[in-house]
Amino acid sequence: MNEVQFADGAKVPAIGQGTWRMGEDRAARKREVAALREGIERGMTLIDTAEMYGEGGSEEVVGEAIRDCRDQVFLVSKVYPHNASHRGVPAACERSLKRLGTDCLDLYLLHWRGQYPLEETVEAFERLREAGKIRRWGVSNFDLDDMRELGTTACATNQVQYSLEERGVEWDLLPWCQAQRMPLMAYCPVGQGGGLLHDATLREVAKRHAASPARVALAWLVQKGGVIAIPKAVDPAHVRDNAAALELRLDADDLARLDAAFPPPKRKAHLAVV
Numbered sequence: 001m002n003e004v005q006f007a008d009g010a011k012v013p014a015i016g017q018g019t020w021r022m023g024e025d026r027a028a029r030k031r032e033v034a035a036l037r038e039g040i041e042r043g044m045t046l047i048d049t050a051e052m053y054g055e056g057g058s059e060e061v062v063g064e065a066i067r068d069c070r071d072q073v074f075l076v077s078k079v080y081p082h083n084a085s086h087r088g089v090p091a092a093c094e095r096s097l098k099r100l101g102t103d104c105l106d107l108y109l110l111h112w113r114g115q116y117p118l119e120e121t122v123e124a125f126e127r128l129r130e131a132g133k134i135r136r137w138g139v140s141n142f143d144l145d146d147m148r149e150l151g152t153t154a155c156a157t158n159q160v161q162y163s164l165e166e167r168g169v170e171w172d173l174l175p176w177c178q179a180q181r182m183p184l185m186a187y188c189p190v191g192q193g194g195g196l197l198h199d200a201t202l203r204e205v206a207k208r209h210a211a212s213p214a215r216v217a218l219a220w221l222v223q224k225g226g227v228i229a230i231p232k233a234v235d236p237a238h239v240r241d242n243a244a245a246l247e248l249r250l251d252a253d254d255l256a257r258l259d260a261a262f263p264p265p266k267r268k269a270h271l272a273v274v
Contacts, residue, residue: 016046023057081114089124
């Protein structure tokens with residue numbers, strides 16, 4: 001299986017499971033839980049959530065899904081920026097742990113920069129790590145200047161928007177992370193709004209491999225090296241398709257076609273954020 005390694009040696013599948021918009025509709029909960037469980041069974045054992053998603057509802061869905069298999073899962077959650085103070089971080093973490101039904105997070109992220117100094121948030125993260133509440137910490141939606149300002153090698157990852165149609169991170173952020181041996185987590189890995197999946201070139205490459213456009217888009221991402229994609233899926237067929245992307249290898253011709261259709265950046269651009 002295609003895996004990505006953190007600086008401390010921990011390994012995770014290069015494709016995990018996202019949960020944005022889960023936990024917002026009680027009627028969908030059974031399907032959401034079942035989808036996450038199937039994903040775990042198919043090797044997508046990294047699950048990403050956040051206190052923001054469904055205002056805790058997503059964490060509750062994840063908690064139900066992992067109730068009998070917590071030891072198989074690499075669990076990621078995020079703290080709101082307005083909770084990222086020296087007092088707010090531990091309180092928010094405790095609420096997340098309770099909703100998730102666990103006593104420790106594998107990875108805890110600052111969702112985006114807010115009003116509190118980074119030093120204060122990092123200190124709170126480190127106290128949580130020392131207390132055994134989290135195993136490692138990281139950030140989300142940080143551009144290269146933010147990462148340099150963070151100024152510490154203790155940061156485990158940076159989670160940003162990255163896909164064929166949003167390649168801006170390749171200009172400087174991705175190379176920097178790769179040089180630091182810091183995995184980059186890619187959210188919205190198959191694009192926003194569904195337009196990417198209807199692209200003619202992507203569909204042509206997918207046809208060559210008897211695969212879906214989404215599977216090709218995910219395979220393209222994880223072949224970059226040091227990238228963890230976190231697609232969300234509730235439909236069982238989509239879950240299986242995402243997992244199958246771990247085994248799909250694109251050749252040089254495929255990559256050249258995709259580069260022509262979705263050119264890499266030629267200059268620095270503002271970080272894409274959803």
